[in-house]
Amino acid sequence: xxxxxxxxxxxxxxxxxxxxxxxxxxxxxxxxxxxxxxxxxxxxxxxxxxxxxxxxxxxxxxxxxxxxxxxxxxxxxxxxxxxxxxxxxxxxxxxxxxxxxxxxxxxxxxxxxxxxxxxxxxxxxxxxxxxxxxxxxxxxxxxxxxxxxxxxxxxxxxxxxxxxxxxxxxxxxxxxxxxxxxxxxxxxxxxxxxxxxxxxxxxxxxxxxxxxxxxxxxxxxxxxxxxxxxxxxxxxxxxxxxxxxxxxxxxxxxxxxxxxxxxxxxxxxxxxxxxxxxxxxx
Amino acid sequence: xxxxxxxxxxxxxxxxxxxxxxxxxxxxxxxxxxxxxxxxxxxxxxxxxxxxxxxxxxxxxxxxxxxxxxxxxxxxxxxxxxxx
Numbered sequence: 074x075x076x077x078x079x080x081x082x083x084x085x086x087x088x089x090x091x092x093x094x095x096x097x098x099x100x101x102x103x104x105x106x107x108x109x110x111x112x113x114x115x116x117x118x119x120x121x122x123x124x125x126x127x128x129x130x131x132x133x134x135x136x137x138x139x140x141x142x143x144x145x146x147x148x149x150x151x152x153x154x155x156x157x158x159x160x161x162x163x164x165x166x167x168x169x170x171x172x173x174x175x176x177x178x179x180x181x182x183x184x185x186x187x188x189x190x191x192x193x194x195x196x197x198x199x200x201x202x203x204x205x206x207x208x209x210x211x212x213x214x215x216x217x218x219x220x221x222x223x224x225x226x227x228x229x230x231x232x233x234x235x236x237x238x239x240x241x242x243x244x245x246x247x248x249x250x251x252x253x254x255x256x257x258x259x260x261x262x263x264x265x266x267x268x269x270x271x272x273x274x275x276x277x278x279x280x281x282x283x284x285x286x287x288x289x290x291x292x293x294x295x296x297x298x299x300x301x302x303x304x305x306x307x308x309x310x311x312x313x314x315x316x317x318x319x320x321x322x323x324x325x326x327x328x329x330x331x332x333x334x335x336x337x338x339x340x341x342x343x344x345x346x347x348x349x350x351x352x353x354x355x
Numbered sequence: 356x357x358x359x360x361x362x363x364x365x366x367x368x369x370x371x372x373x374x375x376x377x378x379x380x381x382x383x384x385x386x387x388x389x390x391x392x393x394x395x396x397x398x399x400x401x402x403x404x405x406x407x408x409x410x411x412x413x414x415x416x417x418x419x420x421x422x423x424x425x426x427x428x429x430x431x432x433x434x435x436x437x438x439x
Contacts, residue, residue, distance in 0.1 A: 200414035204407045210431030212424045353376035354384040
């Protein structure tokens with residue numbers, strides 16, 4: 074890296090695989106971008122090490138033209154947000170910090186805190202969407218979906234709060250609650266109608282899915298065959314071993330397993346063989 | 356799903372994905388059905404077992420879903436009219 078940078082740059086290792094470059098005498102933010110490009114370029118080719126070629130991907134976060142009032146901590150926090158954004162865009166990218174990143178970050182932090190509160194206070198609600206049988210025209214199942222109506226911000230889209238909850242691990246508290254509330258609701262419907270609940274990859278990693286399902290069935294008195302678990306392909310790809318054992322156990326109890334988004338994600342068709350699905354949704 | 360009513364390639368892809376699922380003894384669900392045209396194509400060209408989408412009902416609160424189930428199941432033939 075030192076070879077790629079000019080004499081006005083000071084290079085230091087922060088720890089682990091993180092490095093800091095401090096650049097003196099910057100006249101134009103474009104110079105910082107040039108430095109970032111030089112770093113990316115330096116790692117574009119595999120690095121030879123003891124007869125092995127190692128491919129290294131580098132992401133760079135840049136703070137250019139910071140306000141004079143920024144101290145070191147503020148600079149580091151901004152560089153970190155820019156780095157996070159660069160990583161989010163894919164491998165081997167650089168990203169310059171801009172004020173919106175700070176706004177987004179604080180908004181997300183606020184939502185996480187408020188979500189924690191909403192879960193604790195039981196403020197989430199459920200919505201249900203029917204699945205119709207093509208042959209009979211009857212409703213045969215309803216999918217249970219978590220909804221969050223924020224006290225001041227209004228309804229927060231599940232596409233916003235579910236990924237946040239997956240990031241923090243709060244998703245498992247949400248899933249546990251959805252399972253129980255959905256099973257309770259399903260008991261009020263006619264016998265032939267079941268209920269479907271989404272399980273996240275994070276649930277397989279952080280939670281005891283089998284126990285959560287058992288608790289929901291026990292507390293509601295719902296027959297196992299009326300509960301269906303929906304998992305996404307990405308959940309299976311991330312947590313295949315953990316998921317397989319749990320799904321096998323659930324199937325043994327008569328619970329249906331649906332593969333969500335079948336054929337729309339990065340389908341590995343071998344999953345259809347290896348895992349115990351009864352349903353594919355596309 | 357969005358363009359199955361207008362794009363024959365999308366329709367054939369969907370029909371084959373559905374066929375694959377059924378050959379493996381899976382129940383196949385088509386999500387995101389919004390129009391009568393999409394439903395008609397599904398009926399005429401695919402063996403999809405179940406459908407879900409705004410055409411039948413948006414996600415709704417627990418208080419409303421019971422009534423929707425009752426209403427839909429009172430006249431099932433009207434929900435999935437025979438097309439094609």
